[in-house]
Amino acid sequence: MNKIIDKKQLSKDVFQMKIEAPLIASERQAGQFIILQIDEDLGERIPLTIADADEAAGTITIIYQVVGKTTHELSQLEPGKYLPVFAGPLGKPTHIENFGRVVCVGGGIGTAPLHPITQALKNAGNHITTILGARTSELLILTEEMAKLSDSMIICTDNGSAGRKALVTEPLKEICSQDPKPDLVIAIGPPVMMKFCSLTTKPFGVKTLVSLNTIMVDGTGMCGGCRVNVGNEVKFVCVDGPEFDGHLVDFDNMMMRLNSYKEFELHNHNCHLENQMSSLEKKL
Amino acid sequence: MTYIESSTLTAIAKDYLEELKKRNDPLKARDRLKIPLQEMPSQDPHIRAKNLEEVATGYTEEQAILEAMRCLQCPKEMCVHDCPVMVNIPVFLKYIADGDFQSAVDEIKKTSLLPAICGRVCPQEVQCQLNCTVGKSLKDVDQAVSIGRLERFVADWERKQGTVKLPEIKPETGKKVAIVGSGPAGLVVAADVRREGHEVTLFEAFHKLGGVMRYGIPEFRLPNDIVDEEIETLKKIGVKFQTNFVVGRTRKLHDLITKDGYDAVFVGTGAGLPLFMGIEGENLVGVFSANEYLTRANLMRAFEKDKAATPIYSSKRVAVLGGGNVAMDAARMSLRLGAEKVYVVYRRTEVEMPARKEEVQHAKEEGIEFLFLQNAKRILGDEKSRVKAMECLRYELGEPDSSGRRRPVVIPDSEFLLDVDTVIVAIGNGSNPLVSQTTPDLKVNRWGNIIVDDNQKTSMERVFAGGDIVLGAATVILAMGEGRRAAKAINDLLAEDLKKNQS
Numbered sequence A: 001m002n003k004i005i006d007k008k009q010l011s012k013d014v015f016q017m018k019i020e021a022p023l024i025a026s027e028r029q030a031g032q033f034i035i036l037q038i039d040e041d042l043g044e045r046i047p048l049t050i051a052d053a054d055e056a057a058g059t060i061t062i063i064y065q066v067v068g069k070t071t072h073e074l075s076q077l078e079p080g081k082y083l084p085v086f087a088g089p090l091g092k093p094t095h096i097e098n099f100g101r102v103v104c105v106g107g108g109i110g111t112a113p114l115h116p117i118t119q120a121l122k123n124a125g126n127h128i129t130t131i132l133g134a135r136t137s138e139l140l141i142l143t144e145e146m147a148k149l150s151d152s153m154i155i156c157t158d159n160g161s162a163g164r165k166a167l168v169t170e171p172l173k174e175i176c177s178q179d180p181k182p183d184l185v186i187a188i189g190p191p192v193m194m195k196f197c198s199l200t201t202k203p204f205g206v207k208t209l210v211s212l213n214t215i216m217v218d219g220t221g222m223c224g225g226c227r228v229n230v231g232n233e234v235k236f237v238c239v240d241g242p243e244f245d246g247h248l249v250d251f252d253n254m255m256m257r258l259n260s261y262k263e264f265e266l267h268n269h270n271c272h273l274e275n276q277m278s279s280l281e282k283k284l
Numbered sequence B: 001m002t003y004i005e006s007s008t009l010t011a012i013a014k015d016y017l018e019e020l021k022k023r024n025d026p027l028k029a030r031d032r033l034k035i036p037l038q039e040m041p042s043q044d045p046h047i048r049a050k051n052l053e054e055v056a057t058g059y060t061e062e063q064a065i066l067e068a069m070r071c072l073q074c075p076k077e078m079c080v081h082d083c084p085v086m087v088n089i090p091v092f093l094k095y096i097a098d099g100d101f102q103s104a105v106d107e108i109k110k111t112s113l114l115p116a117i118c119g120r121v122c123p124q125e126v127q128c129q130l131n132c133t134v135g136k137s138l139k140d141v142d143q144a145v146s147i148g149r150l151e152r153f154v155a156d157w158e159r160k161q162g163t164v165k166l167p168e169i170k171p172e173t174g175k176k177v178a179i180v181g182s183g184p185a186g187l188v189v190a191a192d193v194r195r196e197g198h199e200v201t202l203f204e205a206f207h208k209l210g211g212v213m214r215y216g217i218p219e220f221r222l223p224n225d226i227v228d229e230e231i232e233t234l235k236k237i238g239v240k241f242q243t244n245f246v247v248g249r250t251r252k253l254h255d256l257i258t259k260d261g262y263d264a265v266f267v268g269t270g271a272g273l274p275l276f277m278g279i280e281g282e283n284l285v286g287v288f289s290a291n292e293y294l295t296r297a298n299l300m301r302a303f304e305k306d307k308a309a310t311p312i313y314s315s316k317r318v319a320v321l322g323g324g325n326v327a328m329d330a331a332r333m334s335l336r337l338g339a340e341k342v343y344v345v346y347r348r349t350e351v352e353m354p355a356r357k358e359e360v361q362h363a364k365e366e367g368i369e370f371l372f373l374q375n376a377k378r379i380l381g382d383e384k385s386r387v388k389a390m391e392c393l394r395y396e397l398g399e400p401d402s403s404g405r406r407r408p409v410v411i412p413d414s415e416f417l418l419d420v421d422t423v424i425v426a427i428g429n430g431s432n433p434l435v436s437q438t439t440p441d442l443k444v445n446r447w448g449n450i451i452v453d454d455n456q457k458t459s460m461e462r463v464f465a466g467g468d469i470v471l472g473a474a475t476v477i478l479a480m481g482e483g484r485r486a487a488k489a490i491n492d493l494l495a496e497d498l499k500k501n502q503s
């Protein structure tokens, strides 16, 4: 049982919660996630990345977008309520070292998991360029927090309501064309964004990490539901990931698999992804 | 095998018993061999294929007594030697034949802690019943005394009577033991170590306890109530349970010893990492590991389609790959979830199938079709990447291999298409990676199974392991057996510690 300490609505569909979880707060490292259930008997298990942690207070922060039944119900819970199932931290932590120049690309809600990774990279002495993208300015999250960690920051929106009217791949391409090239790109966001970021950096030979959020059941390497093709090998996101080399991930297959239970979803956020994909495809 | 109603089976047994009672001379071996084997009463196949209730409903008293009378009480006791935990079988069978069910179950519990479970899921035909003299005399292993059914009968009888006794607990020693994983191995260690008066905390990654007995083996074969009762007993004797606790991640194994003060740790994390065939199309939508399919259905209760939040793929035509218990469970579960046609595709023949015979028979009765000497070549998808068919190859038996088994050899150009929308892969599991991934000192073999000595001790001081994480995917009774051995080693170690403290 883990208590909800605090809840904040970041945008129309995006919520931030602080959850009491002292052990997870002290063990977690950048890049890891938790699995929660709203109902112990009939609930579904959903993975959410740890956006922040406060070891002293014994809390961790999760940020999520309402996309289906469970996230919807979660968003209805108020501080003081308890989550019956809350397990973690799961997944392999991000490998952190001083790479040199790192570009951190966050798309929509993907900025939440990107934040602790950027922080760790910053602490390790990297030069950070951040690119944040969203459909509209209201959907941008954590811009201030990210700005604090970044040596330079570019904001893009699809409609130009904030920053550049562009997709994140545009500035990413420009940065990769510069001399010196970045040493590493980390892209976290909707699958389609990660796919096109990886396609953008590939010709430049810039190593690109992506963090995958597949369907999961156990999250401990038992069910294989989270499997993805990475460079012709089958990998389990919950124990081999969630981070992988974006140049090797079979995004198309992953996106298809994400749709396995489409008919069950309450709100269908995938139409948005499809629109975004077709517009990206036109541009590249 | 035609289906016979439970009431008919009981009536026949009753009559037979009456006849025997009329005799006043003692029964000879010859008479015992004539007693017909008592079939297990079960739900009608047509009805049960659509519900989740237990298929086998259990012997009635008359059937149990009659079946136990088939035992010849032979001095060789082959059954005892073939039981992984050496239950004193002839003794408990004699008690049943005499109608003393309580003594029978007490006798079993001296060696096997979970008889209601083992009686249901042990592969008896390759264990206690394999070399049974009755089966040998009648030249048919299926005619052996039904030891498993009788074990289940007395365990169920005791539960129904409400006479289940709590084991005695020795005075508290102040020693602490951590157990990782709540499968049969972990539960047995918990019981045996707690009985010595040590404090026991069991950590489980999932929100529910029981390991594979909860998330893998379906309700229709092993009702959750039975697993729950065993866990209740452990709670009553003071075992503490911490669910949603992933050892290695929530807390490092080392920290349990160095920071949290546990004097010993048992790792029983079970099998993991489902194996896939490595064929084209295996990542299409509609291809699942049996673990995923069964976990959704059992643990996450997706069979309660209107209530559970966890979705399950709606399938009409299913192919299950594999020939073990896991394959049988997945096939029969998909039927219960609404599939119209279910195939089990197996590369070898029926004789080689590792599944319990009873499960295969039940599956056939329920209308599952077995495709022997066939195997998947690739899986085909539609424009939405959903499974639309599976291409298979036919095999024939070739030369015997080193183990003497004739190997299946592919017949060239034998490809054909199976019209299915779902493929469930049940060809085995690798090892659970979580603890070893996060505990570099723990030595594992090249398949990731933890290496232990004869006392189940691992390469780390005070850390023991057992069950599937050591054996690879094995059985409940083998996991229990390893648990017992580990518990003994832990108890010995702690006794030594206590002695040292005193001197």
Ligand SMILES: Cc1cc2nc3c(=O)[nH]c(=O)nc-3n(C[C@H](O)[C@H](O)[C@H](O)COP(=O)(O)OP(=O)(O)OC[C@H]3O[C@@H](n4cnc5c(N)ncnc54)[C@H](O)[C@@H]3O)c2cc1C
Pocket (backbone or CB within 6 Å): A220, B120, B121, B122, B123, B180, B181, B182, B183, B184, B185, B186, B203, B204, B205, B206, B210, B211, B212, B213, B216, B217, B218, B245, B246, B247, B248, B268, B269, B270, B271, B294, B325, B326, B329, B356, B432, B434, B435, B466, B467, B468, B469, B473, B474, B475, B476, B477, B479
């Ligand atoms: C579908 C299916 C059908 C089967 N049918 C039969 C049968 O008919 N007869 C038979 O004898 N055997 C059968 N088996 C095999 C049998 O269930 C296993 O051999 C047995 O359960 C192994 O017991 P165990 O205690 O080693 O592990 P498990 O039962 O696998 O339990 C391990 C537990 O550890 C937990 N865990 C894992 N990692 C961690 C961690 N890091 N921290 C905390 N907890 C963790 C897991 O969540 C799990 O609950 C079947 C298996 C399956 C999958």
Ligand code: SF4
Pocket (backbone or CB within 6 Å): B082, B083, B084, B085, B086, B087, B089, B112, B118, B119, B122, B123, B124, B127, B128, B129, B147, B148, B151, B477
């Ligand atoms: S524990 Fe298994 S092998 Fe042993 S007597 Fe019981 S059913 Fe037979």
Ligand code: FES
Pocket (backbone or CB within 6 Å): A215, A216, A217, A218, A219, A220, A221, A222, A223, A224, A225, A226, A227, A236, A237, A238, A239
């Ligand atoms: S979520 Fe089950 S193996 Fe990864």
